[in-house]
Amino acid sequence: MSRPLAQISLFAVALLVGVLLVGQLRSQARPTEISSLSAQELSQLVDQLSERNRQLRAALADLQQTLREYNAAGTQGQSALDVSREDLRRITAFGGLAPVEGQGIVLQVTGDLDAIALNDLLNELRNAGAEALAVDQIRITNRSVAIQGPVSLLIDGHQVGRTFTLSAIGSPEGLLSTMERPGGIIAQLQQFIDASIVATQSTVITLPATDISLVPQVAKPVE
Amino acid sequence: MTAAARNRRRPQAGWAVSIALALCVVGFVGAMQWNSSVAREAFTTSAQQTLARQITTLEGEQNDLRSQIAAAEAEVQRVQAEQTSDSAALKQVNDQLAAARLSVGLTAVTGPGVIVEIADSKRVVPQGENPANFIVLVDDLRDIVAALWASGAEAIAINDERLVATSSIYGVGASVLVNTAFLSPPFRIQAIGTDGLLDRFQASPAFRGRVAHRIDFFGLEFAAQAATDLQIPAFVGSTRFRWAVPREDGP
Numbered sequence: 001m002s003r004p005l006a007q008i009s010l011f012a013v014a015l016l017v018g019v020l021l022v023g024q025l026r027s028q029a030r031p032t033e034i035s036s037l038s039a040q041e042l043s044q045l046v047d048q049l050s051e052r053n054r055q056l057r058a059a060l061a062d063l064q065q066t067l068r069e070y071n072a073a074g075t076q077g078q079s080a081l082d083v084s085r086e087d088l089r090r091i092t093a094f095g096g097l098a099p100v101e102g103q104g105i106v107l108q109v110t111g112d113l114d115a116i117a118l119n120d121l122l123n124e125l126r127n128a129g130a131e132a133l134a135v136d137q138i139r140i141t142n143r144s145v146a147i148q149g150p151v152s153l154l155i156d157g158h159q160v161g162r163t164f165t166l167s168a169i170g171s172p173e174g175l176l177s178t179m180e181r182p183g184g185i186i187a188q189l190q191q192f193i194d195a196s197i198v199a200t201q202s203t204v205i206t207l208p209a210t211d212i213s214l215v216p217q218v219a220k221p222v223e
Numbered sequence: 224m225t226a227a228a229r230n231r232r233r234p235q236a237g238w239a240v241s242i243a244l245a246l247c248v249v250g251f252v253g254a255m256q257w258n259s260s261v262a263r264e265a266f267t268t269s270a271q272q273t274l275a276r277q278i279t280t281l282e283g284e285q286n287d288l289r290s291q292i293a294a295a296e297a298e299v300q301r302v303q304a305e306q307t308s309d310s311a312a313l314k315q316v317n318d319q320l321a322a323a324r325l326s327v328g329l330t331a332v333t334g335p336g337v338i339v340e341i342a343d344s345k346r347v348v349p350q351g352e353n354p355a356n357f358i359v360l361v362d363d364l365r366d367i368v369a370a371l372w373a374s375g376a377e378a379i380a381i382n383d384e385r386l387v388a389t390s391s392i393y394g395v396g397a398s399v400l401v402n403t404a405f406l407s408p409p410f411r412i413q414a415i416g417t418d419g420l421l422d423r424f425q426a427s428p429a430f431r432g433r434v435a436h437r438i439d440f441f442g443l444e445f446a447a448q449a450a451t452d453l454q455i456p457a458f459v460g461s462t463r464f465r466w467a468v469p470r471e472d473g474p
């Protein structure tokens with residue numbers, strides 16, 4: 001074989017090996033595309049995305065309504081002040097800076113829950129559509145997580161005893177069915193942890209505002 | 224045969240062996256590639272394809288809605304900023320609004336902090352092992368986020384999804400939903416916080432307890448580093464409650 005021809009052949013073969021190896025490595029990586037999920041998982045995802053899109057449409061409608069109210073009120077005067085005050089009430093309630101009330105469910109928990117289990121409970125309630133949460137009288141904010149303290153669990157510096165109440169405002173039926181479904185979070189926790197978790201619907205739940213400051217110390221608004 | 228002729232032939236034999244070996248690799252990899260492609264194709268039923276198309280449509284719709292919400296939110300804030308020059312009372316309320324937005328995650332923020340990246344293991348799954356152990360699970364993300372909050376983070380985003388009071392990190396199969404978005408690995412978690420956030424995070428029991436062990440044991444790809452100038456976007460989504468009503472004794 002002449003030397004240039006051999007070099008070209010070897011280059012071509014090496015290139016082909018490279019391309020095939022990359023293709024193989026990619027195919028062995030987790031198939032994250034949605035077609036790799038099972039039919040049941042895909043159905044679950046369709047439900048989740050549909051519900052979240054419904055929430056987004058509602059959010060967009062609310063924002064457009066706020067804009068219409070501002071336009072109707074003009075840029076000054078009592079009406080504009082009312083719109084801004086209403087916006088402030090909404091946002092402080094959303095973030096846990098203001099007390100709220102409404103329907104929902106209450107979980108009476110007794111047992112040896114660790115921090116992971118309590119955080120999982122909070123996450124499951126949020127995913128089920130809980131709008132506001134509190135553990136005993138500790139309002140849950142974006143920053144609130146359960147951690148193991150020296151003698152008990154702690155949330156936002158407050159002790160959480162072996163027996164506590166977890167209150168969630170949201171659709172009582174939706175929250176309850178999610179929490180109590182077979183194989184759901186309560187069933188899982190009761191299987192692996194020595195705990196009693198009793199969920200009941202409630203027509204009036206009142207949750208306090210958080211007592212910690214959420215004002216950031218180093219995070220600054222992007223100009 | 225002369226010695227010169229033998230020397231000329233040795234390199235040719237070397238080339239031949241190299242090319243033969245390379246062709247063997249090509250054949251082997253090509254066969255594997257073909258087999259795995261066939262397996263993936265066979266796995267997707269028509270029902271799955273229909274559902275997958277629905278999801279693609281829903282994701283497209285979601286992207287559109289999020290863009291519209293971001294634009295409307297920006298317009299509301301622009302109107303409020305204009306109002307502040309007209310009325311002292313209005314200025315006071317709008318300043319409170321800006322502060323509340325900043326506190327609860329509705330404003331994009333910048334500052335020092337930590338970048339944590341985690342992705343599936345690149346190790347070959349040993350025979351008899353559960354492949355799920357070698358991929359990033361929703362629990363890993365929850366542990367990392369819990370550790371960051373517990374270490375004093377002020378703002379966190381996963382793949383640019385800002386975490387707020389109503390955010391959940393939810394697993395569907397091996398996939399992850401955060402807020403309204405369907406996220407795929409690699410996961411990049413950005414957290415803004417005070418000096419020492421990285422050290423506190425790495426020492427946190429929430430990190431050391433479970434996810435650190437999985438990183439070591441199953442070889443999940445992982446990196447954590449301090450950063451001086453992070454930018455974390457604002458939350459885009461619903462902030463209006465249907466069930467919870469602000470109490471009159473609030474602000």
